[in-house]
Amino acid sequence: MQQEVILAMLAKEASHGYELRARLRDALGPLGEAMNAGQVYVTLTRLEKAGLLAVERSADDADRSDRKVYTLTPNGQQRVTEWIAEVSWPKPDLAEFHLKLIAAASAGLADPLTIVDTQRRELLRRLRDAQRAAMAEPSRSNAALLLEGIVLRLQADLRWLEACEKNWTHRRRIS
Amino acid sequence: MQQEVILAMLAKEASHGYELRARLRDALGPLGEAMNAGQVYVTLTRLEKAGLLAVERSADDADRSDRKVYTLTPNGQQRVTEWIAEVSWPKPDLAEFHLKLIAAASAGLADPLTIVDTQRRELLRRLRDAQRAAMAEPSRSNAALLLEGIVLRLQADLRWLEACEKNWTHRRRIS
DNA sequence: ATCCCCATGTCTAACGGTTATCCATATTGC
DNA sequence: GCAATATGGATAACCGTTAGACATGGGGAT
Numbered sequence: 001m002q003q004e005v006i007l008a009m010l011a012k013e014a015s016h017g018y019e020l021r022a023r024l025r026d027a028l029g030p031l032g033e034a035m036n037a038g039q040v041y042v043t044l045t046r047l048e049k050a051g052l053l054a055v056e057r058s059a060d061d062a063d064r065s066d067r068k069v070y071t072l073t074p075n076g077q078q079r080v081t082e083w084i085a086e087v088s089w090p091k092p093d094l095a096e097f098h099l100k101l102i103a104a105a106s107a108g109l110a111d112p113l114t115i116v117d118t119q120r121r122e123l124l125r126r127l128r129d130a131q132r133a134a135m136a137e138p139s140r141s142n143a144a145l146l147l148e149g150i151v152l153r154l155q156a157d158l159r160w161l162e163a164c165e166k167n168w169t170h171r172r173r174i175s
Numbered sequence: 176m177q178q179e180v181i182l183a184m185l186a187k188e189a190s191h192g193y194e195l196r197a198r199l200r201d202a203l204g205p206l207g208e209a210m211n212a213g214q215v216y217v218t219l220t221r222l223e224k225a226g227l228l229a230v231e232r233s234a235d236d237a238d239r240s241d242r243k244v245y246t247l248t249p250n251g252q253q254r255v256t257e258w259i260a261e262v263s264w265p266k267p268d269l270a271e272f273h274l275k276l277i278a279a280a281s282a283g284l285a286d287p288l289t290i291v292d293t294q295r296r297e298l299l300r301r302l303r304d305a306q307r308a309a310m311a312e313p314s315r316s317n318a319a320l321l322l323e324g325i326v327l328r329l330q331a332d333l334r335w336l337e338a339c340e341k342n343w344t345h346r347r348r349i350s
Numbered sequence: 351a352t353c354c355c356c357a358t359g360t361c362t363a364a365c366g367g368t369t370a371t372c373c374a375t376a377t378t379g380c
Numbered sequence: 381g382c383a384a385t386a387t388g389g390a391t392a393a394c395c396g397t398t399a400g401a402c403a404t405g406g407g408g409a410t
Contacts, residue, residue, distance in 0.1 A: 100259070
């Protein structure tokens with residue numbers, strides 16, 4: 001959970017930490033299930049220390065003044081604005097699997113083709129799950145859109161596994 | 176850099192930390208450029224503390240006995256074996272961008288379609304870079320294979336951006 | 351010979367994301 | 381009434397990453 005996501009959610013309205021988590025889960029659909037509240041609070045605490053948000057005592061829950069409402073500071077607001085204008089994308093994370101194949105082969109630990117095959121089965125299973133989940137969501141909803149991205153990702157990764165299979169098959173022939 | 180990758184590389188042969196990094200970089204091609212040695216040493220230290228590898232004083236460099244050679248312990252060997260048999264895949268990481276769009280729209284910070292457009296340009300640039308890099312690598316090499324995966328990934332993500340554009344265009348019409 | 355740069359090799363503090371678990375209070379269902 | 385659940389908060393620890401520091405030796409330029 002990137003810090004800026006939390007800040008951006010607070011740009012709309014101040015919230016309790018728990019409420020923030022609920023809003024994030026709502027936006028993520030099934031993919032937000034695994035998000036735990038501890039994560040949100042850790043991030044909120046760090047952001048507060050950095051002066052990007054402030055804590056107010058809840059006014060709404062008159063009999064529960066121990067409840068915190070988190071709200072952006074001007075610095076926090078500015079950070080959100082900057083973030084919106086920034087362009088970034090997650091770093092590719094295929095290296096671990098790639099290195100697994102290489103290490104397994106070079107150390108004689110396993111047949112890379114077997115590893116690829118097993119992985120393919122898992123990705124196919126995940127693909128089916130994601131497609132099923134997407135169809136269960138309302139059309140054009142936030143969750144459906146995100147799941148669509150996951151589906152496309154998995155399809156691309158499966159194509160890469162095909163390429164891995166070909167590559168390692170060829171190497172096996174050579175050696 | 177996942178711990179098990181380090182362990183698996185050591186399954187082939189014991190190495191200096193710096194040597195390990197070189198071997199990893201070799202396997203990753205251009206994508207390994209950013210990997211710094213500090214990262215490897217942090218991981219090696221943690222693994223040593225966990226009893227998965229041991230340190231021996233370098234015998235090869237007779238006049239440089241302060242050099243360390245890292246080698247697997249039996250527990251480390253076992254962990255590698257287990258890892259090879261495990262099936263996992265990186266968690267999807269499209270949520271941050273997705274939430275950026277949602278937050279920007281709901282807090283009135285920016286037009287999601289503008290964000291998508293800007294991001295698309297960036298991904299296209301990265302795609303060209305990756306394709307160019309792939310062509311510069313020897314055919315069927317480790318680096319070429321990994322770059323192929325990156326290319327496929329970027330293509331999938333661009334497709335998702337198309338879907339995002341459609342989705343948010345439709346929402347704009349509705350509201 | 352001396353100096354500087356680079357390569358090999360090692361180390362470390364800090365940041366940020368994640369996870370598991372704990373605590374507190376109020377509400378709901380049996 | 382009691383247990384389970386929901387709302388709300390907190391924290392230690394782990395792990396990957398990053399930036400930067402340090403040490404030694406070799407090679408090239410002066």
